[in-house]
Amino acid sequence: MANATYLSDHDASAALAERIREANAEGAPLRIVGGDTRFFYGREVEGNELSTREHCGISFYDPVELVVSVRSGTPLGEFEAALAEHGQMLPFEPPRYGAASTVGGMVATGLSGPRRPWAGSVRDFVLGVRVINHEGNEQRFGGEVMKNVAGYDLSRLMVGAQGTLGLITEVSFKVLPKPGATHSLHLELSLDEARRRLAEWGREPLPISAAAWLDGALHLRLEGGPSSVAATRARIGGNDLDNGFWAALRDQRLPFFRTGSLHETKAPLWRLSLPHRTPALELPDVDERLMIHDWAGAQRWLHTELDADTLRRACQAAGGHATCCGPRPTNVEPFTPLPEVLMKYHRNLKAQLDPKGIFNPGRLYAAL
Amino acid sequence: MNILYDERLDGPAPELDRATIRDSLTQAIPDMTLLHREEDMRPFECDGLSVYRTLPMLVALPDTLDQVQRLLVECHRLGVPVVTRGAGTGLSAGALPLEHGVLLVMSRFSRILEIDPEARIARVEPGVRNLAISEAASPYGLYYAPDPSSQIACSIGGNVAENAGGVHCLKYGLTVHNVIKVEILTIEGERMTLGSEALDAPGFDLLALFNGSEGMLGVVTEITVKLLPKPEVAKVLMASFDDVEKAGNAVGAIIEAGIIPGGLEMMDKLAIIAAEDFIGAGYPVDAEAILLCELDGVEADVDDDCETVRAVLEKAGATGIQQARDDAERARFWAGRKNAFPAVGRMSPDYYCMDGTIPRRELARVLKGISDLSERYGLRVANVFHAGDGNMHPLILFDANREGELAVAEALGGEILELCVRVGGTITGEHGVGREKINQMCAQFRPDELATFRAAKAAFDPNDLLNPGKNIPTPARCSEFRTIKSASADTAPGTLHG
């Protein structure tokens, strides 16, 4: 077992639990804050701030076991650096927005980066969590082993729940060795041609680990053994691309994300999640060529003034959904509203796990 | 402690009159097959863990979703418990019927609705057999990755309900990683869709919650799975060891070398002999343990990896390393492993399959512990495992016709699971809790954690009508379990309880 000693290491769970017990007794809502990086992925929460920053450090890491457990207030960057020391990584490439992003915020939002369609998402690599429930009890679900089906899978349920079901204090992940070889390519292709090729390559066992179309070109990353990466590179052709492109895409540092600079517009930023083969959406005043088509087409980013309902209807018709990620116009919900039956069970679950509604009320939906 | 439903510990069962219920259901759903005669219902009295049997009140065999929906609405109205059953291959008595409940059999829903090679997905009904999906996808060069050893028989609905694993899960994930969307009927008969054909869906990740929920939150009526391109090549190395501990350490060494094999399985001497006897897989019967290591992917990489793994195995002290020469030999190597349960079954009138998962580094210690327990209880144990995942399947050999021997096997099994929990593992890696491990849940979780599980259940099924008595023990059961445990801790080792 290896311990990254340079990481600050502090167990603040008892103090966090006490705050939650008090809040629950008073019925006073809490606004859970990780990096406190004030941003707009979700609705605004009225509540007393509860920061996880003091609760940090890697509590367990066994590289041979491919398992690591980390406290939720640990800065994401430091955590990834500790894994890199052992040649390992979080395969889902969570976006980082500066040094303050925490592991808890990363899990609570559940966002994954460019490798997601090939490697899996945040929740796919969560093995277990510790959560402080509404009564202030720290509870453990899942564990530090690869397979565990004892009881319901409450650990993966916490991923993406944005802290509305409890405070995550610790997360155990499955980690993977970094690939032996990486090479990135830039291919000037029309969007249609890129789609056609991706569909064809997708049915073959090629070592592709990222594919994004933007600015008139398909950006492709190959990862695997040196032999297969070399062979695929020779077969596919194109120009070499700096591997650093993927970090910029992942962390939203590309010019596209700097609202105003590329498109001279301050239109809201939307994330469209669609089946990857979805053809161009029939939308008024939307030029598909100005969008980023990441995840081989399954995650598309665009800036648009289009009204939310029109956009969401088009995405839903294609089997997907749309999230408004940046600053939002008033009356626009960040997340796609749920069908009635599904919403009923969301409410039931929230009422069961957080009966007084103290955890981030309204963060995902007004009724939760 | 009795495994069959026990009102004293599991909560009062509703007072139901079978004839009345049968009349109501027949009236509400006249076109549905509803079995009520004992001889017709016999085949449904147990799942793959056949030592536990209960004759259900009635057996429903619907052909349409409309029938399932009406059945649920009616059972909900009448307060009748519903136990869903897929193919009945479960090994934890998850589909064990209730005397006071209807058994809802989903096996007639066996159509593959769609294979979409462009989207690389398959949409299927819940009764479709696991292997049938890969067979249907095969012409397109695609397959469905999770491959439980029961794949020729088990249903995909049952796989979702158990979050089933297989020999290729270390690299390709469990059912939860490969199912992208399910259609659900709630106990109130509402339809809802969880997940999406896109890579995520808004709201809570209820798809993850329903995977492995053992038929207790809803009935799965349709499943969309992702399909993967078949690897270009797959090669298998078989390494023999003269010492189980060395084999255990070799597993960690392979992963430490930065290689994630497609499959990494281990068998001990008793299992090797049994499999060799049954299948003639070409296993070395004088070895104490063998490792099967499958490397798959692009040919050039696989060849490099084979060399690396070979060197690692040699260094770890393997007494022999054999690479399957062709696909036929590779299939034979795997056939021995995949048939290990029935093979061991031939050595003894009955066997009892455990499913603990441990951190890999504890392998040697746990194997030693199991062998001590085996001696103490006087029953043989063969070991087969998904070594890469640390998921062990100790097989306890016993004879149910011998007075008291089932109870001894149960007690031995219980101790093995508690040993797994003590070293930081879990009582079940892939077979589920069902009825079988209901008592050991009290060892793995604290009362307040179990209360949270019950709260999650209540969100979907407040009247506890879906598969009651499974998966999550009542507080009454756990307090009795703890009392018995502390009493037996005071007595000398070797004393049996059960």
Ligand SMILES: Cc1cc2nc3c(=O)[nH]c(=O)nc-3n(C[C@H](O)[C@H](O)[C@@H](O)COP(=O)(O)OP(=O)(O)OC[C@H]3O[C@@H](n4cnc5c(N)ncnc54)[C@H](O)[C@@H]3O)c2cc1C
């Ligand atoms: C378009 C877009 C823009 C983004 N911009 C930014 C940005 O500008 N800055 C940024 O930091 N991130 C941004 N993100 C996402 C960010 O990468 C992750 O959400 C996360 O890593 C932020 O970490 P944090 O610690 O700052 O989380 P916070 O912002 O503190 O929290 C994020 C959410 O998780 C909850 N949460 C945090 N910790 C816990 C916990 N331990 N238990 C339960 N719930 C918890 C919070 O209540 C909140 O709902 C953006 C994402 C998108 C899609």
Ligand SMILES: Cc1cc2nc3c(=O)[nH]c(=O)nc-3n(C[C@H](O)[C@H](O)[C@H](O)COP(=O)(O)OP(=O)(O)OC[C@H]3O[C@@H](n4cnc5c(N)ncnc54)[C@H](O)[C@@H]3O)c2cc1C
């Ligand atoms: C020889 C043998 C080898 C095995 N090997 C493996 C293995 O390698 N890996 C592994 O994971 N398992 C293995 N198993 C166990 C078993 O095959 C799996 O648990 C399988 O997923 C059960 O599927 P089934 O269709 O038989 O389900 P059943 O046994 O019929 O039911 C299992 C559970 O699922 C629920 N259920 C079934 N269908 C539905 C539905 N449509 N909606 C809601 N709930 C439902 C039931 O209520 C029950 O709780 C093995 C079993 C045998 C006999």
